[in-house]
Amino acid sequence: MRPHLTAALACLSFSGIAGAQAFSVQASLPDEDRWNYPFAPTPGTELEASTFGATLVPGFDDYDAQFIVGFRTGSVVPPGLGEDAYHVERCVVRLTVANDLAFVYDPTPDSFRTLLPDTDPEALPDLDPGRAVELFGVGYRGAFTRTTWFETAPFGGAPVVPPAQGARFAFAGVLDDAGAPRDVSLKVRERFDADPYAAGLSAVTPGERVPAGTEFVFEVDLCRSGAALDLARGLNDGVVRFTVASLSPATGGPGGGGGEFPRWVTRENVLALPPFNQGASIELDVRVGPAADYTTTSDPLDPLYGVPDGVVDASDFFFYLDLFAAGEPRADLTGSSDPSDPAYGRPDCTLDASDFFYYLDAFVGG
Numbered sequence: 001m002r003p004h005l006t007a008a009l010a011c012l013s014f015s016g017i018a019g020a021q022a023f024s025v026q027a028s029l030p031d032e033d034r035w036n037y038p039f040a041p042t043p044g045t046e047l048e049a050s051t052f053g054a055t056l057v058p059g060f061d062d063y064d065a066q067f068i069v070g071f072r073t074g075s076v077v078p079p080g081l082g083e084d085a086y087h088v089e090r091c092v093v094r095l096t097v098a099n100d101l102a103f104v105y106d107p108t109p110d111s112f113r114t115l116l117p118d119t120d121p122e123a124l125p126d127l128d129p130g131r132a133v134e135l136f137g138v139g140y141r142g143a144f145t146r147t148t149w150f151e152t153a154p155f156g157g158a159p160v161v162p163p164a165q166g167a168r169f170a171f172a173g174v175l176d177d178a179g180a181p182r183d184v185s186l187k188v189r190e191r192f193d194a195d196p197y198a199a200g201l202s203a204v205t206p207g208e209r210v211p212a213g214t215e216f217v218f219e220v221d222l223c224r225s226g227a228a229l230d231l232a233r234g235l236n237d238g239v240v241r242f243t244v245a246s247l248s249p250a251t252g253g254p255g256g257g258g259g260e261f262p263r264w265v266t267r268e269n270v271l272a273l274p275p276f277n278q279g280a281s282i283e284l285d286v287r288v289g290p291a292a293d294y295t296t297t298s299d300p301l302d303p304l305y306g307v308p309d310g311v312v313d314a315s316d317f318f319f320y321l322d323l324f325a326a327g328e329p330r331a332d333l334t335g336s337s338d339p340s341d342p343a344y345g346r347p348d349c350t351l352d353a354s355d356f357f358y359y360l361d362a363f364v365g366g
């Protein structure tokens with residue numbers, strides 16, 4: 001059976017797709033970072049970027065001060081192969097806190113209900129002190145797209161409510177089930193819970209104040225809020241970006257005035273350089289090419305075992321069977337076996353029969 005399958009599939013070649021392999025993006029500094037705040041005096045070149053909320057304040061977004069970090073990936077991961085060609089298997093972003101003991105560590109995002117006034121019938125108490133630092137994607141509006149936006153781009157267009165509500169050209173976003181970006185900047189007023197791609201975790205004890213120099217680690221949940229698709233689109237365009245945001249309380253005034261909110265080290269800060277290396281960093285592993293391509297060889301002793309080669313053949317099929325049988329997260333390829341379902345082809349962190357049938361479809365279709 002096996003030799004026959006090998007022969008039958010030898011004609012399935014994808015040698016026309018350049019760079020169909022696995023890649024690891026590692027950057028200790030972003031290529032762009034920006035304090036994405038309507039009143040930033042020198043947007044894109046600040047030495048620190050704060051994140052805080054203007055929750056329920058008319059004229060401002062709930063996530064008022066956001067921080068965008070971006071990494072150019074085109075020199076490592078070949079761009080332009082189509083979003084379906086990028087199978088992200090891991091993505092971790094790290095940031096470092098610049099201010100000392102200014103805010104309280106909360107590792108878990110709070111419901112929007114905890115930010116409503118007590119008199120609101122939907123209000124809930126915040127049972128853990130502080131507000132989480134959340135990692136979202138970036139959505140674009142107005143004149144900008146992922147490929148045209150830049151670090152020092154203008155903040156936004158005409159506000160929905162002056163001076164700054166609903167105006168930003170690049171906003172904290174998630175992807176909905178259909179893959180369309182949704183602005184989460186006004187989530188409290190719009191009354192929904194936006195699932196971030198990740199919540200920032202640190203070594204600080206929850207509820208304690210965070211010392212300067214503390215690292216926050218964001219392990220992207222690829223099954224959440226369209227994160228995998230968003231990253232695939234970014235890799236296709238040669239740049240991946242994230243919005244860091246927190247609904248930390250601010251007391252008003254320029255730059256948030258006072259308040260219990262974090263400030264982050266930007267790439268322009270001397271602390272971002274060696275030996276400190278406190279700028280935003282990324283580690284991203286991606287398999288590029290046909291979804292069904294996992295390996296070059298079926299020989300576990302060959303160094304190319306588990307290295308995709310752009311060719312889909314029987315060795316890939318048996319490799320996938322092993323992954324699937326072992327319950328490996330890498331075998332999770334879809335949330336549905338129905339091609340008309342938006343979850344088709346998008347990992348859902350559940351390994352079941354639909355993944356296996358998806359693999360079969362991908363294998364037959366290349």
Ligand SMILES: [Ca+2]
Nearest residue numbers: 110128129130
């Ligand atoms: Ca909390």
Ligand SMILES: [Ca+2]
Nearest residue numbers: 293295309311
């Ligand atoms: Ca292969």
Ligand SMILES: [Ca+2]
Nearest residue numbers: 332334348350
């Ligand atoms: Ca699945």
